[in-house]
Amino acid sequence: MKLNLRSVVLPPLLAIAFAALLCGLALLLSGANPFTAFGAMVAEVGQGTAAVDIINGGATYYLIALAVAIGFQMKLFNIGVEGQYRIAAVVAMIVGGAITLPPGLHALVIMLVAVVAGALYAAIPALLKAYRGVSEVISTIMLNAISLGIVAFLIKPEVFGVLRANSLTTGELPESAHVPGISFGAAGTVFGLGLLSVVAGIGYWVLMNRTRFGFELRASGESTTAATAGGVNAKRMIIAAMLLSGAVAGLTALPELLGRDYTFTQNFPQGYGFSGIAIALLGRNHAGGIAFGALLWAFLDRSALALDNIGVPKEIVTIMQGAIVLSVVVAYEVVRRMQLAAEQRRVGQQLGANPPDDAAAGGNEKPAATSAGGGAA
Template structure:
């Protein structure tokens, strides 16, 4: 019963709470909650919306997993935003400058993106383990620096190529493209959606079927206890941040190799912050993060339908924030309920033992 309550009650509470708050927000905005939801669901079957949801979800999923690795270690890696942008621009520059056979070309670009993301994540990691600098402060500052680095690298004085009114890296040759799965007029699913799925499987195996994953979770629960058990807490912090950065570097690979083939100064931003929300929704579990990514992508892509029912599409932003808040609150409520239940259970056991923990009922404190 406790397992069922711990696993099922939080998401049920979150759904109910989020539905209630979202309905209130829609009513305040002058909309009908039922009509708005119907329009959004119906939008999924229109044009390329369904494919767009899957493609966006693959990007959000990679960002969510990058954040989740840090969360497992009790590290708040806000720097995924900067790490994925640095990884993307470096990979695009290298990809546009080299010529390799098909398959190998794309593989090199993906590896470069992961290495560049890891290298950028190494900065706050080293600062934390050597100087105790809080990773939140360091990564926030590095996000701002990353924006400047990307702008410089894409400039015409560096590696930028002007195309009309836009500027970006040199276009990657066709040998570096990853073909997608075409659904005709309904759009094309990025080929690297499969990479996102593979990364999710690898993440689950690492966290649940390896000694490293056990040590990572143990260090996140209690660095002191983990150190007493022979785990080097500082090394775990460093490795966790490097893995998080490497995964962050992969975030835009589905778009870069499947659609854009160049990194533009106007390329989308904000994926790193979306990853934080998606990781919170999924509670760091790869399956939960996948559902969170699909939900977030659904809200993003189906928001256009709200204009047809007289509801401003900006209400979706409120809905997304409400859902994240609902999940956090629901899990905290259940955690406190479980803690209170455990305290009552221990109290009953102690009362049955005459008030002395671990002492048989009826035994004297001074006797044998």
């Protein structure tokens, strides 16, 4: 029990301390007072729409991090979530703008299209991995680059795009596709589809911890050989994990697109996929840990404005985000090694206190043999 408590409590505490130290050092090197900077960052939460922006940003980050975590559960590094969510977003917006359906049903169809598009784009590296042994890292990196070209092609005016104010878009969605948010007046409006992150988080936890599929997924990640011996089809699990990861990634952009922008433009934010990788690592692939990491990431994004207002380069936020992820990785590795050393010492003490039966038996046989030999003499 003591060991379990230490494994749960100690790593986060070490990570927080190490992260605070690294972030403070980065602020000092930038010429800022760490206490003043941290104070400004916390105070920013209560200003204007900051709190709502953090919630909205956290919901988006949570979805993309869950997509990454699904792959991580099977030791698959799906770097391609960046391309998968962009392909899903542009395809969903094109389809959504081309059809007319009743409110509610229209948004639901757009979501289904996004899920299918994300899953299909993830199917490419999945099939290459399962049947040709191609590293998913290499294939997804290539597909991220290809996705930029596909998106640029699809939103050309002669294809599906619309030129508006010197910006190429997919055209604005009809009002029937809009998803209303939860208004807090001057404090801002929480995206209505932000609830997707809550549903996805619950579904992820149940899938991984309460279903046979989740057990087989994690077992395949630990050892494909052992999983195969236990009757699990490793190739099928690779494909299933990648498809599910791509499907969740496809939902990432929808809270913004259906709740605020209503169109996909060339200027749509990039980098969600790479942030999702960092957040999944930060949350250790746990639904609750990822939620904390997503909100922290969104908080740091918003803090860039507060730091800029007090003369601190806003780029320092990127350094702080990297320092936090590094701190978590280092903290868990330190605690793992401490636990391993403690376990080795415990086993050594038990072996010293209770020698093996064959050794004890061997010790008794030698005097008997000597005694017999003496008698013969």
